[in-house]
Amino acid sequence: METAEIARRFLTFFENNGHTVVPSASLVAEDPTLLLVNAGMVPFKPYFLGQRTAPYTRAASAQKCVRTVDIDEVGKTSRHASFFQMLGNFSFGDYFKAEVIPFAWKLLTDPVEQGGFGLDPERLWVTVFFDDDEAESIWRDKVGLPSERIQRRGMEDNFWSMGVPGPCGPCSEIYYDRGPAYGVEGGPVADENRYLEVWNLVFMQFERGAGESKTDFEILGDLPKKNIDTGMGLERMAAILQGVDNIYETDTLGTILKRAAELSGTKYGENENVDVSLRVVADHVRTATMLVADGVKPGNEKRGYVLRRILRRSIRNMRLLAGAAEDRHYMHDLTATAIRVMSELYPELRTNAEAIHSVIDAEEKNFSDTLRSGTALFNRAAERTKVGGHTQFSGADAFQLHDTYGFPIDLTLEMAAEQGLSVDEGTFRSLMQEQKDTAKRDAKSKKLGNADIGVYARLLDGSGATDFLGYTDHESESRVLGLIVDGQPVTVARAGDRVELVLDRTPFYAESGGQLADKGTVASDGRGLVDVDDVQKPVPGLFVHRGTVRSGELAVDDHVHAAIDGDRRASVSRSHSATHLIHSALRNALGTGTGQAGSENQPGRLRFDFTANKAMTPTELAEVEEEVNTVLSGDIQVRDFQTSLDEALAMGALAMFGEKYGDRVRVVEMSDYSRELCGGTHVPATGQLGIVKLLGESSVGSGVRRVEAAVGIDAFRRLSKESMLVSQLSDQLKTPREELPQRIDTMVARLRAAEKEIEKLRAAQVLQAAGGLAANAREVGAARVVTHRVDDGVTGDDLRKLVLDVRGRLGEDGPVVVAVAGVPKDRPVVVVAVNKAGQERGLAAGELVGVAARVLGGGGGGKPDVAQGGGTDASAVDTALRAVEQRISESV
Structure with a gap:
């Protein structure tokens, strides 16, 4: 049974049993405490914690997950993987043990022709928590599983919590007996290699307190509602149903591994070192493809570093497989294979294939250059270490390799081990921490403030989503629904307080889609005045206005007058509309594979990031600028409307790569020249932009370029300043404007020649x-x-x-x-x-x-x-x- 069919069968079974099928969330977690989604229940975490009310009582999903803690183990075994898919069914106060256990048994053992997985009931074992008599009774008396195939285990194995105070409870794990060839008899307690865990049923029924470990915490009492959270590893189930030994032989990972072997001229199963490298490549290429598809870009921090690290590990392992002298590029072919095998479940991979290739191909090219220069530095440092009679590679050299050449520490560790050297990781970590301590504080913490996300979630649940009026109104009469000071809800905010306000309706645009937030004031009938300098949406649908109480005081339930800075809004809107025009012009100049990778729209100025493997030429920049200004001079009407996502895509509307959209979307179009999904504010017609001046183009990361531009009066001021500068140069050099480039080239050439002559004289003097x-x-x-x-x-x-x-x-x-x-x-x-x-x-x-x-x-x-x-x-x-x-x- 193919992996995609296993997932479809799982979701269909639970949909037929009253569950809402929830699409996989992005790998980029909404939870600010997580780098990436690492478990199937993560998207439902706010519901289990009581931060938000679930819109359904039963749900099922096939969730994409990435775990980074085991990256170093990937390849060394046939069971570790950095990317995996978790099938799960969830109940939010609806059903509990008596229903979920029979659900699991029926799906696992029903014949294939009846929609089940067709597993032999005689090969299934379960474990339950040591005092969970209820679960054992259901397995034995309701399902009919013999007592000898039900085993009891303690907190370490069969009790689940999130690791923090909150919901917890016992669990029951289901195991499949792979037979005597895989180990000894005796059930899961005897051998978990032979008896392979396929499904974990978690019974959330208690609330836990603080604790130091997985088993050291106090049970505070029962939850108001009992919940269910289950997890079935899709790859592991595929291995069982496809009759193969491990996940690297399934139809997904196995296909990528086979292609890596073909490209490198190796064979799987004959040499352990080769097998390790092939498993690393297969896993990491798939993980990288899925991360890039969800909008992650290679970088030196956080998610970007995770992606860069796994990409570079896979690239280097392909080089090792193909031979040290081999300098071919393999990632495009391997990524295409990953897209093909995964697109059955994730069709958006096919749609975004060109953009995914652009990012990964660029990182491979960059790393090829890095390997040439960095490996030379590594070899010199390793030689110096050995000549000095030492066996430990310097932590300072490891840091230089990371900081200057982009070598992940694990790559340095691998290369050092190949030469019989260890690495001074203590010094390396110390230097890394020192660098982080001197860097600026993370921008995200500034945006989220210091309130717990649960505070915002409770406000949303209690008051509902904010009604945004800003597309048509610059002012509104509103009511204060909530106030937050120093991260805590308050009823009153007084003069001098730094405050966060939630209003029932607002004209203020909250920062999103690259557009900066509005600024303005909130006044309460002469009692208090707040200067608003930022607006954010810490949870979807809730607009949080941040500012300082200039005078008086504001209280919850006050009726207030909210007003934005209209001139600033108009300037930002001009920048946003210019961004759409630049996006279309870039696609016309560079090809439709050029995708948006980020933007920022400020008053009178913008930046636009896009995928590209090389710098734009001055001629291309000039052509883009001319096209944009030609279009805007036509005074095209800017129109926005709501429609379904499918209809918007069918009419050619561009969606930002990696962004997730709901069923209903807003489309902003400028005739047939530009049509995009966008929630931002825009000018009524392009003629209001005045003029757009491109300020330059640069690289901002692997496979990502950036153009910056001035718009409207800011563009005019820039042009006026440049004109004045050119006049000054013309006067000083006594040269007509049109001859300045040639005159300056001549002067620079003479200066360089003089410098070279001076250098020769100095070198000769030294050698004397x-x-x-x-x-x-x-x-x-x-x-x-x-x-x-x-x-x-x-x-x-x-x-x-x-x-x-x-x-x-x-x-x-x-x-x-x-x-x-x-x-x-x-x-x-x-x-x-x-x-x-x-x-x-x-x-x-x-x-x-x-x-x-x-x-x-x-x-x-x-x-x-x-x-x-x-x-x-x-x-x-x-x-x-x-x-x-x-x-x-x-x-x-």
Whole structure:
């Protein structure tokens, strides 16, 4: 039975039994405490916690999940995976044990032709919590399972909670006996490899208190309503129903793994190292595809880092499989395979295939460049470590690989292990934390404030969604439904308080879809006045106005007058409409595969991020700008209307890649030129934009580019300023405007030629000292040694040439060491060279540079014959050279 059919059969069974089938939520969790959705019940968590009221009493879903804690184990075993799908049925105060247990038994054991999975009842075992007599009785007396196939287990195995105070309860797990070939008899308590868990039925009936571990907490009492939460691993069930040993041999992961083997010229099942790499590739390519499809982009933080890490692990493992010299790109082909096998359940993968490929292909190209440069640095550092007689790779070097070359620490760990080295992870983690501590506070925390999300959810449940009037009105008469100060609900807010207000109706636009929030005032009949500077929607449907009470006080139930800053709104709306025009122009210029990857619409200015693998040319930018301004000059009417999602997509409306939409959507169209799904505010006609001026284009991440633009009066001011600047240059250079580019090119060429000539003269001057330095070499131990500090202003290349020249003059008659230091660009640099005779006596340039670099407050390394390092303390140059001499005297 194919994986997609298993999911369909599960959902159909529960739909026929009164459940609402809920589509999988995005992998990007709404819960701010989670990085990614990691369990099937996560989308329903607010209902179980009582933060929100469920819109249904019974539900079933097939939920996409990603777990990151086991990423390092993926590939090493045939059971770990970073992406998985969880089938689940849920009851919110409706049915309980007496209903859910028979549901599970019927679906598992009913014949295939009757809609079941057709499992042999004689091969099913269950476990129950050690004192759950009720569950055992239902299994034995109602279902008919023999007592000898019902086993009792303790808190560690058969009791569930979220890990925090809240709902909890015992669970009953269902196991399938795979037979004697997989282990010993005796049920799940004897062997969980032979007896494979296929379904966990959680009975939420208690409320737990705080605790330190999974088993250390107090049961506070019964829940007002008993709930059901079940989870069946789709991949694991597929392995059983398809008669294969593990999830990597199923029709989804197995197909991707087979393609990876074909592309790399390897075979699965003959070599354990090869098998590990193939499993890593199969799992990670699928996970990356699903993450990108949900709008995640590779980056260096949070979800972006998870995606970058798994992509780079899969790319490197493909390189290892194909051979170290292989430099082909594989991800496009593998991603296409993942899209094909997963699109049966997620058809949006086919729709967004081009955009998914764009992101993943760009990351592979970037990482190919990274591997070339970063691997060279790694090899030098590893060589330096071994030459020095050490077995631990420097934490500082690991951090540099991460910070400068984008190497995930796990990649450095793998490469180090391949060379028999460990890594100083303590120092690496310390440097990472230091970097995080000096970075700006996460922007999201600023937007969400410090109130618990449950506060907002309770307001929404108690008062309903905010009525947004802002498409037509700039002012409204409203009522205060809630006030929050310092994260806590209050009845009154007074002058000076930083407050959050919830109104029953509002003209204020809440920040979303790239459009910044409105600003304005909320006044209560002369009693109080609030300056609103931000509006957010911490839970869908609830507008939260944030501001400061300027005077008086506001109270819950006050009738207030809410008014936005109309000029600011108009300016932001012009930017938003310009964004739609730029989006269409970019697609016309670069192709329909160019998708929106984010935007921000400010008063008079905008930025628009889009998927692309290369920078735009100046000609392309100019063409886009001209097209936008030609269209807006036509004064096209801007129209918005509501329709169904299917109808909107059928008429060609663009949806933002990775965004989730409801059944009803708002479409904003500008004739046939632009048609998008959008909830933002816009101008009535494009002529009101005045003019749009593109300010530039740049890269903001792997496969993502950004254009910025000024709109309206801001664009005019920009053009006026540039015109004035051009006039000033024309006057100063005594050159007509149209000849300025050629004149400036000529001046720059002359300046560069002069700089090169000066550099040659300086290098020649430095090398003139070589003869004198060689003649004055001193005896240090058994070696002839030259240490010298050159004048500031020289380059690292100058130092290297001087060192090699002096070493060459001293020949091979005995050990020779030359160490020269300087301070180019205010940062000290030291270069050391050792001749062959010196190397044979145990002297190594890499080690000696390390001695000097540590004194300078830095690091460095290189080969045994020549090495370069540096630091930050320019005052320690002489001390560093003396340290080199001291080490030589101790060595020879």
